[in-house]
Amino acid sequence: MIIEINPALVSAALATAVSVGALVLTVAPPPRRLRTRIGPYSSPHLAKAASMRGGWLGAVFGPIIRDLADRLGSALDRAGNDSVLLRLRQGGWYRGLEESEMITRYRLLQLRTTATALLLGVGVAWAIRAPRMVASTLVGLGLVIGVTRTKGRLNRAIENRRELMKIEIYTVNQLLAMRVRAGGGVIQAVKAMTQRGQGEVIAELSEALRLHRAGWSGADAFRRIAELSPEPFCTRTYRTLATAEERGADLATALLSLSEDVRETRRESIKRTATKRRAAMLVPTIAILAPVLMLFVAAPLPYLITSWQ
Numbered sequence: 001m002i003i004e005i006n007p008a009l010v011s012a013a014l015a016t017a018v019s020v021g022a023l024v025l026t027v028a029p030p031p032r033r034l035r036t037r038i039g040p041y042s043s044p045h046l047a048k049a050a051s052m053r054g055g056w057l058g059a060v061f062g063p064i065i066r067d068l069a070d071r072l073g074s075a076l077d078r079a080g081n082d083s084v085l086l087r088l089r090q091g092g093w094y095r096g097l098e099e100s101e102m103i104t105r106y107r108l109l110q111l112r113t114t115a116t117a118l119l120l121g122v123g124v125a126w127a128i129r130a131p132r133m134v135a136s137t138l139v140g141l142g143l144v145i146g147v148t149r150t151k152g153r154l155n156r157a158i159e160n161r162r163e164l165m166k167i168e169i170y171t172v173n174q175l176l177a178m179r180v181r182a183g184g185g186v187i188q189a190v191k192a193m194t195q196r197g198q199g200e201v202i203a204e205l206s207e208a209l210r211l212h213r214a215g216w217s218g219a220d221a222f223r224r225i226a227e228l229s230p231e232p233f234c235t236r237t238y239r240t241l242a243t244a245e246e247r248g249a250d251l252a253t254a255l256l257s258l259s260e261d262v263r264e265t266r267r268e269s270i271k272r273t274a275t276k277r278r279a280a281m282l283v284p285t286i287a288i289l290a291p292v293l294m295l296f297v298a299a300p301l302p303y304l305i306t307s308w309q
Contacts, residue, residue: 007127069107076110076147090230091157092200110150117146158230161200165231168201170262173237177255186245187218204229208238219246233262 077084081103088094094102121142125135172193179189187209194206204225211221219242226238237258244251 007129011123011127065111066104066108069104069111072111072114073103073107076151086228087154087158089228090161091154092161093154093157106150106154110147113150114143114146117142117149162230165200165229165234166262166266168199169231169233169237170259170266172197172201172205173255173259173262176241177252177259180252180255186241186251187212190241201234204234204238217245218242233258233265 073084084106085099085103088102088106094105097105118139119142121139124130124142125138130138175193175197176189179192180186184192190205191209194202194209208218208221208225211224212218216224222238222242222245226235226242229235229238237255240249240251240254240258243249244254
């Protein structure tokens with residue numbers, strides 16, 4: 001007796017089982033083990049075991065997975081970990097973690113995304129019983145999507161953060177200029193801003209103050225965040241703050257000039273964006289009306305040329 005297996009039915013059954021299992025875990029999650037609750041209070045060994053993700057599975061397969069993630073990341077990012085770390089900081093990913101932990105999490109995300117896309121391509125090829133050439137194409141397409149998806153997400157995060165910082169830096173420069181004109185030094189003005197403000201620029205200024213409290217000079221701290229900032233206007237502001245802290249330059253006038261430059265640049269950018277959107281709005285109209293207009297124009301031509309009715 002031969003039993004035929006329908007790949008579509010098997011895929012649907014698996015998807016249904018996974019969905020029901022996820023719903024059950026969401027509604028009624030399993031209780032936590034008692035060992036993970038009392039571990040941190042009993043002994044260092046149990047505390048380490050309780051903090052270890054995945055329990056014994058993480059202890060056994062964690063190093064293997066991390067090694068695979070490092071190998072994949074080294075193959076995808078030829079520039080090295082320093083370049084990846086800079087991009088992670090510019091994108092605002094994994095804040096508050098150590099540098100090694102940031103790299104590890106990013107590598108694991110790359111591996112997870114690539115493996116998921118590859119398995120999805122294999123599953124689609126198996127479900128539709130694709131020929132060898134089509135199956136190879138689907139698997140290759142899944143691999144390419146998995147490889148480029150994480151980098152694309154990071155690039156979009158950097159771009160979004162850059163646009164947000166460009167909006168914030170105008171107000172920050174104006175307020176800093178007011179603080180400096182009212183009296184006080186650069187560090188005092190920045191400290192007052194960070195105590196009452198919030199945002200991406202304020203977060204970078206807070207990082208500069210943290211470095212200053214750790215022993216860095218004010219100028220070096222501002223230059224450090226200028227090297228890490230993704231927005232050029234913020235970089236110019238931080239370098240101006242460093243110069244004013246080091247040499248005592250006229251900070252208020254320089255900050256106001258930078259604010260004017262930011263406003264003019266954003267105004268030109270908005271004009272270009274509006275022009276592009278206006279042109280994009282014309283494309284559907286032309287694509288729909290042009291063929292109809294051509295039919296109306298060309299319809300009487302046979303009669304006019306051949307007198308055919």
